[in-house]
Amino acid sequence: MTFDIHTHAYHPKIAHKVIAQLNDHYGIPPVGNGLIEDLLARATVGGIDRVVVHSAATSPAQVIPANNWAMALERENPRVRAFGTLHPDYPDIAAELDRLERAGIRGIKLHADFQGFRLDDPRLWPIFEMISGRFAVMLHVGDVLPPEQNNSCPMKVAAIHRDFPELVIIAAHMGGYRHWQWALTHLIGQDVYIDTSSTLAFLDDATLREIYDRHPKERILFGSDYPLFDPGQEKLILQSRLRLSDADMETALTAAGVLFA
Secondary structure, eight states: OOEEEEEOOOOTTTHHHHHHHHHHHHSSOOSSOSOHHHHHHHHHHTTOOEEEEOOOOSSGGGHHHHHHHHHHHHHHOTTEEEOEEOOTTOTTHHHHHHHHHHTTOOEEEEOHHHHTOOTTOTTHHHHHHHHTTTOEEEEOOBOSSOTTTSSOOHHHHHHHHHHOTTSEEEETTTTSBTOHHHHHHHTTTSSSEEEOTTTTTTOOHHHHHHHHHHSOGGGEEOOOOBTSSOHHHHHHHHHHHHTOOHHHHHHHHHGGGGGGO
């Protein structure tokens, strides 16, 4: 079973607004319209069996609607696996985790840069304690600010991994979007997953190769970051730039299966 571990799909009422916001933030026009039908069609063309869809609640009030959306996507689309989301100011995190678990949700997405908190915020530590052994966590990592000024960075993820060694962590964007030099120092080679999303358009060949060579292959997961990028095209670019054999590419596409077994 092949997976795209990092995608996004939005409710039809808000998809066009989110697409505009993504364009404004990253300065690149998304390739997709953000609808689940478009994502699944592109995955089919790209030969990808399953897509993992993420959302992040930017306020406590968004936690329930975002998780309702995640549960509906997974329930209504056999090819979709969805991660839930949390916010540190949400008043009853334990109950919401129980609700997600009952619905079969296997992961949590946190995007500190969009959600407005730091990954070294002590309010997160009880959350990591509660999800360890129950859920994987997808952490957005990196942005244009340097690590000490940015809400997320490879060093903060490494500290989480040190304090919660049983927590299954996926460090998005090859360990840190535009933080790859720090990812190589602090995160690459450790017992965490990384994904390939939103890296190929920004990362030079030498650094891409060094990250790939130094990290356990079974912990490098293919991700496209749709709607920013097309899953099938990203798959082809990844294999071409790293000169991966079909077997190595298969590992990147199937390694996420263990998270949903």
